[in-house]
Amino acid sequence: MMIRDRIEKEAENLTLGERKLAAAILSDYPFSGLSPIHELAKHSEVSAPSISRFVTKIGLEGYQEFQRELISELKQGMRSPLDLHAPERKVQGGxxxxxxxxxxxxxxxxxxxxxxxxxxxxxxxxxxxxxxxxxxxxxxxxxxxxxxxxxxxxxxxxxxxxxxxxxxxxxxxxxxxxxxxxxxxxxxxxxxxxxxxxxxxxxxxxxxxxxxxxxxxxxxxxxxxxxxxxxxxxxxxxxxxxxxxxxxxxxxxxxxxxxxxxxxxxxxxxxxxxxxxxxxxx
Missing domain, CATH: 3.40.50.10490 (Glucose-6-phosphate isomerase like protein; domain 1)
Known part of the structure; x- marks a missing residue:
């Protein structure tokens, strides 16, 4: 599941501070989440521990995994046909x-x-x-x-x-x-x-x-x-x-x-x- 989808799935369960953080992340998605945790904390006006609790709440183990997922999404968005080719792709029927x-x-x-x-x-x-x-x-x-x-x-x-x-x-x-x-x-x-x-x-x-x-x-x-x-x-x-x-x-x-x-x-x-x-x- 993409980070954006994780956030939207938990939207109803977010606190006021978490909603502010979510808005900051989504406002410049995915780049906002690639900055160091203290910079994101300053930008979103929440504490670093609050960010750690937030990423746990959306199903991730910590801020490092949060950033790895965002980087993976960025790579997916830049893949070319050379990257996408899967020679062993299984075909069902014809x-x-x-x-x-x-x-x-x-x-x-x-x-x-x-x-x-x-x-x-x-x-x-x-x-x-x-x-x-x-x-x-x-x-x-x-x-x-x-x-x-x-x-x-x-x-x-x-x-x-x-x-x-x-x-x-x-x-x-x-x-x-x-x-x-x-x-x-x-x-x-x-x-x-x-x-x-x-x-x-x-x-x-x-x-x-x-x-x-x-x-x-x-x-x-x-x-x-x-x-x-x-x-x-x-x-x-x-x-x-x-x-x-x-x-x-x-x-x-x-x-x-x-x-x-x-x-x-x-x-x-x-x-x-x-x-x-x-x-x-x-």
């Missing part, structure tokens, strides 16, 4: 059926990781016509971001996909108004530039950051208003985006069907304006 079965299980996990209330809240944000939406993902995860962008553009106006070239991002940042949405997709081997973009958008433009990430949680989370953790670990050298795609399609489908009259009108207008292939015989 490879295709085994792979699809694992992908299906990941989708089920995603359904539990994102509550229905959070899902509805995110859909409501993305539906609000007063908010412009700006979307971007990482080197590979941008495929999910583009999928979201394409469907949202069919449904509503003011949806923009940012280009990969960071030199053009200031132009988009200047367009963002207070309350607009920056929707980012960032999976492990997190993109540092996306983190800088999120920080700028949140602090200088007062944008609302919606983050889709994995269970190790992108550093962007510290700037985000909504964080959707989806499972990506397939047990192979490649992370799987099956669950991320399923959640994305659920979002756009829910928005489209919930506002069907507006969606239909826009899609009809879109279809009417599509350029038709030129007939050389006319």
């Amino acid at each position: 490879f295709l059926k085994d792979f699809i079965a694992k992908s299906t299980s990941q989708m089920a996990i995603a359904a539990d990781a994102i509550t229905e209330d959070q899902f509805t809240q995110i859909c409501t944000l993305l539906t609000d016509p007063k908010r412009r939406i700006y979307v971007l993902g990482g080197r590979i995860s941008d495929t999910i971001a583009k999928h979201l962008t394409f469907h949202l553009q069919l449904i509503r106006k003011d949806v923009y996909h940012l280009p990969a070239n960071a030199e053009s991002w200031p132009d988009y940042l200047l367009r963002i108004r207070q309350g607009d949405i920056l929707y980012l997709v960032d999976f492990r081997r997190y993109e540092a530039m996306l983190g800088q973009l999120a920080k700028q958008a949140a602090q200088t433009r007062q944008a609302r950051i919606v983050l889709m990430t994995d269970k190790w949680i992108s550093p962007i989370a510290k700037h985000a208003h909504e964080v959707m953790p989806v499972p990506i670990d397939s047990g192979t050298l490649w992370d799987t985006y099956s669950a991320a795609l399923a959640v994305t399609e659920a979002i756009v489908t829910r928005i489209a069907e919930h506002n069907w009259e507006k969606t239909r009108a826009r899609m009809e207008a879109w279809e009417a304006l599509r350029l038709k292939p030129v007939d050389d015989h006319t």
Whole structure:
């Protein structure tokens, strides 16, 4: 179990001081917990013995184990396909059926990781016509971001996909108004530039950051208003985006069907304006 999950599991049993400590740890997770115990004590305004009791309360033997677990989580979040490859991986039945079965299980996990209330809240944000939406993902995860962008553009106006070239991002940042949405997709081997973009958008433009990430949680989370953790670990050298795609399609489908009259009108207008292939015989 991840440290974040351990803390959330014990949330109802924490004292006032422990809740303050938990907030300090989660505010800059996981880096806050990697500092010496006296520095964390000073930052969270609790004593070192209180921190020791806290880590025991969440099921760990001491502060050293607490830090080892956090370091392990960081390493998991930086693993590449070279690290993930498991040549002795067992396959149950045929490879295709085994792979699809694992992908299906990941989708089920995603359904539990994102509550229905959070899902509805995110859909409501993305539906609000007063908010412009700006979307971007990482080197590979941008495929999910583009999928979201394409469907949202069919449904509503003011949806923009940012280009990969960071030199053009200031132009988009200047367009963002207070309350607009920056929707980012960032999976492990997190993109540092996306983190800088999120920080700028949140602090200088007062944008609302919606983050889709994995269970190790992108550093962007510290700037985000909504964080959707989806499972990506397939047990192979490649992370799987099956669950991320399923959640994305659920979002756009829910928005489209919930506002069907507006969606239909826009899609009809879109279809009417599509350029038709030129007939050389006319």
